Ligand code: ADP
């Protein structure tokens with residue numbers, strides 16, 4: 516579903532991604548981990564072209580994301596990829612319900628009544644049926660992030676990308692967001708998650724990718740990665756967590 520082929524990305528002289536080759540299969544959950552500054556955010560941001568690349572290619576459902584795409588093709592592509600950020604990025608002047616209804620109506624031309632029905636179902640799915648009329652400022656961080664997930668799901672994307680979705684949350688709210696993500700994984704969603712939550716990686720991921728200095732230097736099943744990481748940098752990363 517997502518494939519990186521010899522991807523290179525520079526910020527000026529800085530090599531942010533170097534020769535990344537990896538793929539996410541349909542229905543797979545991949546957790547991307549690695550030290551700060553290793554290129555995790557940059558990597559997932561290339562998938563919906565929030566970042567451009569200098570060489571190589573990124574394929575989504577077989578389509579070259581960085582190839583020649585008109586504005587509408589790019590918007591269509593982006594509508595197929597749900598993206599959840601560390602900062603929830605909800606519209607502050609819209610209720611939770613309206614946040615979730617907005618894109619399906621504006622981008623996909625879904626009827627208001629249908630968008631509302633879907634949004635209520637999704638808010639229920641993330642445990643927030645009772646908060647539909649609340650504004651973001653009236654919600655906790657964990658609740659806002661769950662609204663952000665519902666909002667992404669409203670576009671019915673075949674894949675979801677998460678960039679440290681729990682890093683901005685107070686510790687007591689991390690669990691509720693991870694539990695929504697576990698549910699998505701259980702339902703077969705294709706997911707690429709940048710996270711430092713190694714228990715989530717251990718339990719939920721099909722594959723773990725470890726990045727260092729712009730390269731994906733190790734990929735493996737969680738049992739192998741956590742029990743016997745091959746690369747010295749990965750060994751050090753894991754032992755520093757304990
Ligand atoms: P991570 O998410 O793993 O912490 P990033 O992908 O954010 O790492 O960053 C990778 C490298 O690229 C870092 O050295 C970072 O400082 C640099 N970088 C990220 N975004 C930009 C930018 N917009 N301009 C310049 N350098 C950037």
Ligand code: MG
Pocket residue numbers: 555556557679
């Ligand atoms: Mg990052």
